[in-house]
Amino acid sequence: MPDAQRRARFVCVLSIAGPDGAIVAESRGTFDGVIGRAPRGTNGFGYDPLLVLEDGRTSAELSPAEKNARSHRGNALRLLVPRLVPMLAR
Secondary structure (H helix, E strand, C coil), rough: CCCHHHHHHHHEEEECCCCCCCCCEEEEEEHHHHHHHHCCCCCCCCCCCHEECCCCHHHHHCCCCHHHHHHHHHHHHHHHHHHHHHHCCC
């Protein structure tokens, strides 16, 4: 496949349910890139060495702090926390 068609996206969906099973909050975070031709980097697992980001580095080449700031899991959690704070204040 041509590089332009090798798009990839990591997705994380977080949900919080009440005791009755009803979803009380949810969020979705994404981490976009393209599928690399060869793995690079050691700071990750799974497909991290193959997810090439806009700056040319793979997810596995990011420092842990950079990865947490940009990752699909971090994005989903940052979106979920503001929805949880009012529930915890009750």
